[in-house]
Amino acid sequence: MSIKGKPLAARALIAALLVAGTGCSLLPKEDEALKPPLVKPVKENYEIAEVKVGSATKAIKGVATVESTNVKNHEFTGTTGKIQEVLAVKNTAVKKGDPLIILDAGDSAIVLKEKQRDYEQAKYNLDQAKLTQDPNKMKIRIMELEIAQLRLNDAQKALEGKTMRAQMDGIVTFVENVKPGDTIQQNKTYVIISDPQSFQLTYSSGNTSDLLEVQVGVPVDITAKGKKLTGKVVQSPSNTPATDNKQLADKYAKTVYISVDNPIPEMTLGSTADINIVTRKKDNVLIIPQRALSQYLGRNYVKVLEGDSIKEVDVEKGLETADGVEIVKGLKEGQKLILQ
Structure with a gap:
């Protein structure tokens, strides 16, 4: 189309239409927008444990001390005075009649x-x-x-x-911290003599609830000076003898007494031995690690991994031991649990 000879306004309109018809071909062409790359999510790594069938054994393990079963407490009765000389020395042998403490x-x-x-x-x-x-x-x-x-x-x-004398042959296992010039008190224990030929093991613990599960007569595994021995419980907090002595009653409430079947010469008064007392045992039960169990406001639950999903499952626990927890309800063998 020729625009020659057309009025100026018409020629301008025709030029504008021609430019529009070319569709912005005069401007640089923009690059096509790129799609975002696909990023595969990182799979989280969990520490996993399986629910297994096994034995749940609850035991008390600790260090017991060799103590004599024949002990004599020595006191001053019916006399007063000041100490002139202390002859008793701890861990030394004495004979019956030997002087221990002499008063002025x-x-x-x-x-x-x-x-x-x-x-x-x-x-x-x-x-x-x-x-x-x-x-x-x-x-x-x-x-x-x-x-x-x-x-x-x-x-x-x-x-x-005025002279305290040994009432039996034995070893001095206690001497009160006194010195010449001190005034004595009547009916107070100043010296203890123990028979080294008659002894037992004593084990004390502040966890009295565990000790209450210990019954008289149960066997005890003993390791003394590297040697394996056996024994049995002869007294525990569950069967303490009656006493009006508060100090003795408190000791009975947290102490287990153990006889030794075949003592060795190395077991001397005051020496120690490792003990293991099985209080409860259950076979063929489901066991999970302690770290797999969560507790919140009285609720016991675990996190079970099923494929890529995790779900919380409430469980009912049974016997708790150092090696794991018995589960009596809520799980089955082979399930995978996430450890905390």
């Missing part, structure tokens, strides 16, 4: 001498009465001699009471 005799020695004098005087007076052949005088002198003898006996006991 004070006036006791003088009083004893006076009573010995009075006794000798009474004997002399009786001899003189016999020469008179006076029955009444002799009767009085005999009574005086008997009285002098009783008083002499009391004075001897008072002086002897």
Whole structure:
């Protein structure tokens, strides 16, 4: 189409239409937008454990101490005074009658001498009465001699009471921390002597709920000085003897006593041994690791992995042991669990 000879306005309109018809061919062509790349999600790695069938064994393991079953507590009774000398030494052997602690005799020695004098005087007076052949005088002198003898006996006991002596052969296993010049207290234990030939193992724990499951007569595996031994429980918190002694009752409530079947010479008073006491055992039960079990507000549950999905499953637990937890309801053998 020729635009020559057309009015100016018409020519401008025709030029505009021609440009529009070319469809922006005068502008640079834009690149086609790229699609975002496909990113495969990273699969999370979990620590997995399987539900297995096995045995659940609950046991008490610990270190027990060798203690004597024949022990004598030594106290001062019926006397007072200050300590003159302490002869007892811990972990040393003593014989019955050996002095342990000596008190200052004070006036006791003088009083004893006076009573010995009075006794000798009474004997002399009786001899003189016999020469008179006076029955009444002799009767009085005999009574005086008997009285002098009783008083002499009391004075001897008072002086002897100033010395604490060993009541049995054995080993000194305790000595109260006292020194010369200290005033003694009556009915207080100052020395303990133990028979080293008669002993047992004692195991104490603050976990009294576990100890209450220990029954008398159950076997005990013992390892002493690298040697395997056997024994049995002879007393536990479940069968403590009655006592009015609060300190002893508290000890009984948290202590298990064990006899040893074949003790070895290396088991001396104060030495230790490892013990293992099985309190409960269940066979052919479902077991899961402790780390697989979650607890929240009284709810017990696990996370079960099924393919790529995870679901929480409520479970009912049974026996809890150091090796795992028994599951009595909610799971089956072979399921995969996510550990915490």
